[in-house]
Amino acid sequence: MAELSRRRLFGAGAVAVGGAALGWGAGAVTGNREAEAAPSVVPFRGARQAGVATAPQAHTTFVGLDLRPGVDRAGLVRLLKVWTSDAERLTAGRGALADTEPDLATRPARLTVTVGFGPGVFRAAGLEERRPSWLKPLPPFAIDRLEERWNDGDLLLQVGSDDQVTVAHTLRVLLKGARTVATVRWTQRGFRRAQGTEPEGTTMRNLMGQVDGTVNPRAGTGDFDTLVFSDGAQQPWLADGTSVVIRRIRLDLDGWDELDRPGREVVMGRRMSDGAPLTGDAEHDEPDFDAVDAGGITVIAPNSHIALARSADPGQRFHRRAYNYDEAPAGEAVSDSGLIFVTYQADPQAQFVPVQQRLSDADLFNTWSTPIGSAVFAIPPGCAPGGYLGEQLLGG
Amino acid sequence: MAELSRRRLFGAGAVAVGGAALGWGAGAVTGNREAEAAPSVVPFRGARQAGVATAPQAHTTFVGLDLRPGVDRAGLVRLLKVWTSDAERLTAGRGALADTEPDLATRPARLTVTVGFGPGVFRAAGLEERRPSWLKPLPPFAIDRLEERWNDGDLLLQVGSDDQVTVAHTLRVLLKGARTVATVRWTQRGFRRAQGTEPEGTTMRNLMGQVDGTVNPRAGTGDFDTLVFSDGAQQPWLADGTSVVIRRIRLDLDGWDELDRPGREVVMGRRMSDGAPLTGDAEHDEPDFDAVDAGGITVIAPNSHIALARSADPGQRFHRRAYNYDEAPAGEAVSDSGLIFVTYQADPQAQFVPVQQRLSDADLFNTWSTPIGSAVFAIPPGCAPGGYLGEQLLGG
Numbered sequence: 001m002a003e004l005s006r007r008r009l010f011g012a013g014a015v016a017v018g019g020a021a022l023g024w025g026a027g028a029v030t031g032n033r034e035a036e037a038a039p040s041v042v043p044f045r046g047a048r049q050a051g052v053a054t055a056p057q058a059h060t061t062f063v064g065l066d067l068r069p070g071v072d073r074a075g076l077v078r079l080l081k082v083w084t085s086d087a088e089r090l091t092a093g094r095g096a097l098a099d100t101e102p103d104l105a106t107r108p109a110r111l112t113v114t115v116g117f118g119p120g121v122f123r124a125a126g127l128e129e130r131r132p133s134w135l136k137p138l139p140p141f142a143i144d145r146l147e148e149r150w151n152d153g154d155l156l157l158q159v160g161s162d163d164q165v166t167v168a169h170t171l172r173v174l175l176k177g178a179r180t181v182a183t184v185r186w187t188q189r190g191f192r193r194a195q196g197t198e199p200e201g202t203t204m205r206n207l208m209g210q211v212d213g214t215v216n217p218r219a220g221t222g223d224f225d226t227l228v229f230s231d232g233a234q235q236p237w238l239a240d241g242t243s244v245v246i247r248r249i250r251l252d253l254d255g256w257d258e259l260d261r262p263g264r265e266v267v268m269g270r271r272m273s274d275g276a277p278l279t280g281d282a283e284h285d286e287p288d289f290d291a292v293d294a295g296g297i298t299v300i301a302p303n304s305h306i307a308l309a310r311s312a313d314p315g316q317r318f319h320r321r322a323y324n325y326d327e328a329p330a331g332e333a334v335s336d337s338g339l340i341f342v343t344y345q346a347d348p349q350a351q352f353v354p355v356q357q358r359l360s361d362a363d364l365f366n367t368w369s370t371p372i373g374s375a376v377f378a379i380p381p382g383c384a385p386g387g388y389l390g391e392q393l394l395g396g
Numbered sequence: 397m398a399e400l401s402r403r404r405l406f407g408a409g410a411v412a413v414g415g416a417a418l419g420w421g422a423g424a425v426t427g428n429r430e431a432e433a434a435p436s437v438v439p440f441r442g443a444r445q446a447g448v449a450t451a452p453q454a455h456t457t458f459v460g461l462d463l464r465p466g467v468d469r470a471g472l473v474r475l476l477k478v479w480t481s482d483a484e485r486l487t488a489g490r491g492a493l494a495d496t497e498p499d500l501a502t503r504p505a506r507l508t509v510t511v512g513f514g515p516g517v518f519r520a521a522g523l524e525e526r527r528p529s530w531l532k533p534l535p536p537f538a539i540d541r542l543e544e545r546w547n548d549g550d551l552l553l554q555v556g557s558d559d560q561v562t563v564a565h566t567l568r569v570l571l572k573g574a575r576t577v578a579t580v581r582w583t584q585r586g587f588r589r590a591q592g593t594e595p596e597g598t599t600m601r602n603l604m605g606q607v608d609g610t611v612n613p614r615a616g617t618g619d620f621d622t623l624v625f626s627d628g629a630q631q632p633w634l635a636d637g638t639s640v641v642i643r644r645i646r647l648d649l650d651g652w653d654e655l656d657r658p659g660r661e662v663v664m665g666r667r668m669s670d671g672a673p674l675t676g677d678a679e680h681d682e683p684d685f686d687a688v689d690a691g692g693i694t695v696i697a698p699n700s701h702i703a704l705a706r707s708a709d710p711g712q713r714f715h716r717r718a719y720n721y722d723e724a725p726a727g728e729a730v731s732d733s734g735l736i737f738v739t740y741q742a743d744p745q746a747q748f749v750p751v752q753q754r755l756s757d758a759d760l761f762n763t764w765s766t767p768i769g770s771a772v773f774a775i776p777p778g779c780a781p782g783g784y785l786g787e788q789l790l791g792g
Binding site: 040058059100101102103104107109162163164165168169171172175176178179183184186187189191192193194195196197198205207208209253256257272273324326328329331332333334335337 | 436454455496497498499500503505558559560561564565567568571572574575579580582583585587588589590591592593594601603604605649652653668669720722724725727728729730731733
């Protein structure tokens with residue numbers, strides 16, 4: 001089978017390609033001369049797409065697209081061949097083939113281009129039977145206040161780089177290439193700390209100041225690969241692919257301001273200063289959900305964010321790769337901020353939905369956080385030399 | 397006079413504070429131990445505000461504010477004292493006094509906060525006689541297609557940092573502090589290459605790929621100080637202050653795409669590859685506007701951008717510190733991009749307007765660039781220890 005030989009082809013390499021260590025801190029990856037020579041290049045080709053296990057760049061923009069009416073399988077193949085060629089060149093620091101501003105392509109700064117498929121791709125291609133059963137909108141949650149302008153989409157472009165000029169140029173090239181096939185549905189621009197401002201591996205803080213993402217499977221360790229990447233059992237074409245859930249979560253910074261620090265810590269179950277659980281001393285200490293204080297009250301409230309996010313079922317875990325957003329405020333507001341909450345998992349219905357349901361039902365933090373957008377995409381596997389993104393689905 | 401003693405106080409230091417070399421490349425500034433110990437801190441206090449001569453950070457957001465009705469001189473003084481305290485602490489990497497997220501303040505990444513005054517400040521303070529004669533909207537230019545939502549303002553906040561989280565946090569703190577006094581009128585978010593992706597001193601490229609800003613007085617050299625900073629002759633309080641012109645220029649990337657490279661080079665008068673004038677070999681070569689080709693045609697067209705931007709009058713020069721913008725595209729568009737064209741000069745009417753008039757009249761580049769916003773602010777001098785921004789105007 002094509003999938004199997006491809007997996008064999010990349011085998012061990014795939015972990016290195018996806019590994020957080022690659023790119024920066026090149027010494028950690030032995031035997032990869034290219035990475036050592038050009039530390040700002042994340043390889044594009046591989047069994048898996050880059051941008052999932054890649055350590056988050058300072059900037060990532062997510063673009064949801066709508067297919068134009070009448071686009072068929074052949075049109076999708078043409079688009080994906082163009083995107084593959086463009087992404088391969090741009091991530092390597094070269095102008096795209098039809099690049100009108102190739103001089104902007106010279107600083108990839110860990111550029112990754114990741115492509116996702118919404119349900120519309122399967123409809124347009126006449127391949128409904130190959131659609132993963134989980135590829136549909138998430139069930140509605142009581143906390144949702146979804147706005148159509150942030151929901152769904154037929155295609156996803158995820159473009160990340162430590163340099164925002166590179167993100168802008170790359171997106172323009174890719175969207176020009178898609179012009180006859182698709183239109184932009186939504187654009188979500190996210191950022192984290194700039195490369196180099198914090199030690200590698202530092203957990204991000206969101207714009208509420210919370211240490212956000214402590215419990216996160218680490219690429220290249222433990223069960224990361226089985227949690228995140230499909231084994232192809234349900235849909236053979238998806239082996240080494242994954243799914244992405246993109247939830248736009250508005251954070252009510254004004255309301256949050258009314259809480260003092262101890263109040264905030266009760267809500268989250270963690271200290272604001274360093275993210276340590278209220279029963280621990282350091283960020284990565286295991287929380288003790290049974291510990292009680294002198295009055296017999298649990299130290300970590302059972303409806304705190306970390307208590308509800310945690311599951312006894314190790315299968316209810318996923319890989320988080322969130323970004324802050326901060327758009328221009330309107331009217332009397334002084335900010336319009338939040339989180340682009342992004343997770344990757346082999347099966348969002350099995351892994352993500354139960355956690356979101358628990359949080360929706362009871363999380364103290366819901367008072368200050370509101371999901372206003374939701375989208376799910378299948379992330380096809382990577383492509384081998386000569387192949388194109390999506391070939392496993394569309395080429396077979 | 398207070399102004400004179402303040403100038404004496406800071407004298408030589410002012411150049412170092414404003415110098416492009418400070419902060420990064422600390423070795424270049426001798427005798428400044430603080431800068432060497434904390435290379436990401438740009439000193440806040442000084443004869444001149446930071447953010448003007450400071451080497452441009454990767455991110456700068458410009459916010460225009462409207463004063464609420466009834467705000468008077470005392471209200472302005474209170475606001476500026478709060479802003480001064482907040483900016484001093486935040487630029488040093490400490491939380492503001494009333495900071496609800498002090499943990500976000502730890503990575504200033506060359507943070508600068510620069511405050512500007514529109515005409516409304518002088519009206520509100522009852523100090524019309526201290527308003528510089530040039531502090532008013534620029535005259536209309538034939539090329540202008542100004543949209544009210546990008547024009548003017550009573551106050552300006554300019555917040556720059558190499559880290560976008562720091563920009564977001566700083567803006568939120570400062571805008572919260574202004575809530576009872578002013579509302580946000582417009583927000584313009586600009587970016588350049590990330591810190592470290594290009595050698596220091598590299599001229600930026602805009603999103604059309606042009607090397608943009610080659611001819612620019614360099615901080616600490618030649619007549620930079622007299623071009624940029626006021627000598628206080630017209631308005632004594634403004635000594636060591638300056639003016640900023642913020643023009644939002646939409647770039648028609650789609651139209652630009654229709655030009656081939658030689659066509660683009662005729663329009664600009666410079667090579668796309670490296671920004672060298674068409675009569676030269678390197679970016680900073682002096683253009684020869686008289687050189688003709690074999691057919692007797694001038695090599696650099698007289699209506700090219702560089703020919704018209706140049707003046708025989710050395711007083712028609714200013715300090716450029718432009719940023720790219722790239723907002724979410726709407727409808728069928730694949731990008732909404734342009735330039736936040738920002739210039740500092742002692743007198744915009746004398747220095748900026750004649751150049752803009754020449755460009756408006758004839759510049760070939762006008763076909764692809766459209767001013768859609770325009771604002772002018774007075775940038776008051778810096779503040780000495782114990783003083784506050786604007787004290788020279790409001791405190792006297």
